[in-house]
Amino acid sequence: MAKKRKGNFPYVITGLFIVLTSLGIFILKRSFNEARCANTLSCEESLSFSVNNDENAIFNGGKMNPPEIDLSLLTGETSVLGSATTSSDKRIEVDLSTQILRAYNGDTLFMESRISSGKLFPTPTGEFTIWRKIRSTKMSGGSGAGYYYLPNVPYVMFFSNSQVSAGRGFSLHGTYWHNNFGHPMSHGCVNMITRDIKKLYEWADPPTTAEQKQSNPGDTGTKIIIYGKAP
Amino acid sequence: MEKHRNKFFTTFLIAGTLFIAGLAISARSRVEREVPLRSSLASEDVQVKAIKEEKAVIFSPDGKYTLTVYNASQTNGVLLQTFSVFSEEDKTPVKIFEKESNAQNLVSVPPNTFSPDNKYIFLRYEDSGKSRYIVLRTDAKDIKEGSKLIEIETLFAEKQSNFVITDVTGWGSYSLIVINTDTKDGKKGPSWWFDLSNFSFIRLSSRFN
Numbered sequence: 470m471a472k473k474r475k476g477n478f479p480y481v482i483t484g485l486f487i488v489l490t491s492l493g494i495f496i497l498k499r500s501f502n503e504a505r506c507a508n509t510l511s512c513e514e515s516l517s518f519s520v521n522n523d524e525n526a527i528f529n530g531g532k533m534n535p536p537e538i539d540l541s542l543l544t545g546e547t548s549v550l551g552s553a554t555t556s557s558d559k560r561i562e563v564d565l566s567t568q569i570l571r572a573y574n575g576d577t578l579f580m581e582s583r584i585s586s587g588k589l590f591p592t593p594t595g596e597f598t599i600w601r602k603i604r605s606t607k608m609s610g611g612s613g614a615g616y617y618y619l620p621n622v623p624y625v626m627f628f629s630n631s632q633v634s635a636g637r638g639f640s641l642h643g644t645y646w647h648n649n650f651g652h653p654m655s656h657g658c659v660n661m662i663t664r665d666i667k668k669l670y671e672w673a674d675p676p677t678t679a680e681q682k683q684s685n686p687g688d689t690g691t692k693i694i695i696y697g698k699a700p
Numbered sequence: 701m702e703k704h705r706n707k708f709f710t711t712f713l714i715a716g717t718l719f720i721a722g723l724a725i726s727a728r729s730r731v732e733r734e735v736p737l738r739s740s741l742a743s744e745d746v747q748v749k750a751i752k753e754e755k756a757v758i759f760s761p762d763g764k765y766t767l768t769v770y771n772a773s774q775t776n777g778v779l780l781q782t783f784s785v786f787s788e789e790d791k792t793p794v795k796i797f798e799k800e801s802n803a804q805n806l807v808s809v810p811p812n813t814f815s816p817d818n819k820y821i822f823l824r825y826e827d828s829g830k831s832r833y834i835v836l837r838t839d840a841k842d843i844k845e846g847s848k849l850i851e852i853e854t855l856f857a858e859k860q861s862n863f864v865i866t867d868v869t870g871w872g873s874y875s876l877i878v879i880n881t882d883t884k885d886g887k888k889g890p891s892w893w894f895d896l897s898n899f900s901f902i903r904l905s906s907r908f909n
Contacts, residue, residue, distance in 0.1 A: 528873055529872055529873040529876060529893075530873075531873045531874055531875070531876070533816070533817070533873070533874055534817070536762065583811065588906070644761070645761075645762065645816055646816060646873065647816055647870070647871055647872055647873060648761050648812045648814055648815065648816050648870050648871040649812055649869055649870030649871055649872060649878050649908065650761075650811070650812055650870065651811055651812070651869070651870070652869050652870065652878070652908045652909065653908075653909070654872075654908075662761045663761055663762045663763070664759060664761060664762060664763035667763075700909035
């Protein structure tokens with residue numbers, strides 16, 4: 470009898486292992502999905518250029534009209550003649566505690582603007598570089614009352630570093646769905662006033678104009694320093 | 701021999717389980733990690749507040765609409781404040797609000813005044829040392845039947861007697877105004893949406909600090 474019980478022991482352990490492994494994978498997958506992308510549903514899609522002028526946006530339970538992007542003005546070119554040199558003196562600082570972004574060229578202040586950082590999911594802090602700029606993309610995520618679907622998000626500048634990978638999709642971008650800057654509102658990205666990010670987009674490296682779809686693949690750009698604790 | 705094999709098997713399974721659990725915990729904590737690099741800077745008030753005879757210009761977030769505030773001195777010592785809006789497409793200014801003010805109850809333009817679709821603005825004025833907020837349409841039409849403006853404080857007090865408005869910070873969506881409140885006894889209260897589609901107040905579970 471005792472021998473039979475001993476014989477079942479490995480099977481019990483195997484069963485336990487399968488249950489715990491499944492649980493572990495479930496938690497891991499959930500954490501990964503939450504952690505991987507700033508926009509959990511669009512994820513990789515939000516890293517690509519897209520224009521959807523015929524679609525409505527959804528935010529805070531309401532339908533909205535995204536800003537129309539004039540495709541006839543956009544060119545596929547990804548380099549700008551005469552401005553291919555990058556300035557290492559450019560940097561963008563984001564103070565999460567005051568929700569203010571400042572852009573400098575050396576010691577000269579280029580821009581100061583109120584932002585909205587992550588509310589439910591924190592904006593990562595540290596030193597980053599812009600790895601891609603795209604004129605427009607689609608972002609979606611959340612669920613239930615927090616579901617959002619935002620086509621034509623304008624002037625997107627993705628940033629990353631060795632700890633926060635490019636694939637997670639953190640970016641500075643324009644915002645047409647709220648006007649509550651100076652207060653955390655986003656899902657981890659840095660929301661900016663559209664008229665300000667347009668100027669920043671044209672100023673920051675890698676070089677791109679508002680008429681271009683995107684920056685050159687592989688071009689690294691302006692340094693972004695994010696610090697402080699959001700209120 | 702079999703005993704050793706079982707022992708090895710068990711150890712392997714437990715180690716594997718712990719490894720996976722460790723990975724799950726580490727993935728979760730990585731999201732929350734914050735590395736502050738610098739101390740905070742002082743917040744700067746970007747509020748436009750015209751206190752003498754002058755003209756102030758405020759752009760909407762998309763730059764397509766412009767609000768102008770013109771303060772003109774009157775002979776009786778008060779200021780006539782005129783608020784007008786014009787769009788990028790139609791440059792003709794539309795007068796949306798006019799008020800005779802003095803230094804104690806001057807109307808000012810708070811940050812985030814324009815709704816995201818540029819259909820509304822909200823303004824602030826002082827009344828007996830307290831900030832009050834009004835909402836208007838940018839096309840100068842009635843916002844409510846027979847009324848060009850809505851005064852948020854009065855409407856809120858009628859519906860929510862246990863809270864007082866401390867701040868109106870901006871717009872959570874096209875027609876949702878973000879309101880912060882305290883309780884009547886001075887404790888920090890919740891945030892609310894003021895929904896312009898039906899003039900209701902929706903209590904939120906989180907606060908917009």
